[in-house]
Amino acid sequence: MSRTEQAHRYSETEEQQALRGAVADVAAKYGSGYWLEKARANERTIELWAEAGALGYLGANIPEEYGGGGGGIAELAIVCEELAAAGCPLLMIVVSPAIAGTIIARSGTDEQKTAWLPGLAEGTAKLAFAITEPDAGTNSHNLATVARRDNGGWILNGRKTYISGVDESDAVLVVGRTDDEQTGKLRPALFIVPRDTPGFDWKPIEMDVIAPEEQFACFFDDVELPAEALVGGDVAGLDQLFAGLNPERITIAAYANGIARYALEKAVAYANERQVWDVPIGAHQGVSHPLAEAAIQVELARLVTSKAAALHDAGEARAAGEAANMAKLASADAALLTLDRAIQAHGGNGLASEYDLAAYWGVLRVARIAPVSREMILNYVAQHTLGLPRSY
């Protein structure tokens, strides 16, 4: 085995490398031209989603018995990263197979698994995920979306905000609270709410982000749900929610890492070709060093992302939580630094639409805020990794 092969095996199996190559080949057929055209026209990436689904990439982490690839979040993160590296970051992968797929595969009832997992795996079904509320913000203890028992079913009331892709999803996986039958206290619970359920209303939020996905405000007004809408039945709770949060952080990190690679590749090509004095601009260390430094930051971010995925897939929830938080912060920071430097290396062209670069700023900037903000990750690491006191 060559050193290069050995180095690759350090982090990835042969199957994972083959998956990476196969996804990259498909993504290259679409590229930034396709993604940006859809984003600028406020259209969805239906063709790419369908092809990635049919080839089994979107279901990489879904169990084989439900039509998925039987891999883990490591495989789904590879899919996310390679699509983004070709200029096609797909936010709904983070939401639908990563969060909803993980939660339903781990905690859903047999009926819920049969109803949802095959469709999520092949990309023919999509679930949005709704936790954020206008008045709760980052403090999920303040969630005010509540489901009360009624005639053997549920009545759901509440509001959610910045929910991605409601218009293109079949249903929304809603994080609410319900009374615990034993203690009478409210505890977190997840409900599957089909998009056309009476009492459920959703409106787009205008965003200054160029993206093929839209964000929505959701209103649940006396929404009647059957007993089976509760994910996992009465036994489930907080654990099932946490099961989905690490995959969310890991795949958004992979999404950012992919955009970073996309920007770096463009910057390197440009710096090798553009000449304003008597050498290509990449020969000036003022251009090459910022890009080299960005490449190092991106590689570090990719390493901690694959560590987080490996820990999650090994069932090491606590260690995965720490690594997933670190990966999310490191990847967002590395990718934003890289995109900024790639724009700088392009000079004025970096901001021109023709160069397909600055248009990614918005979707990437989101990664510093969602699904968990930079500040809350620093709070987490300060308290849990370092043992410092909590400030809030």
Ligand SMILES: Cc1cc2nc3c(=O)[nH]c(=O)nc-3n(C[C@H](O)[C@H](O)[C@H](O)COP(=O)(O)OP(=O)(O)OC[C@H]3O[C@@H](n4cnc5c(N)ncnc54)[C@H](O)[C@@H]3O)c2cc1C
């Ligand atoms: C494009 C986009 C897509 C999204 N998609 C989804 C989705 O599909 N589903 C979903 O549920 N949500 C989604 N979100 C919401 C996102 O997860 C939240 O915006 C994010 O969690 C931050 O919450 P907030 O906006 O309420 O900020 P706030 O909680 O109001 O925080 C505002 C600022 O204060 C800081 N802050 C708050 N408390 C503290 C503290 N104790 N210490 C230090 N700093 C603090 C925060 O870090 C942040 O910078 C999306 C958001 C965007 C922009």
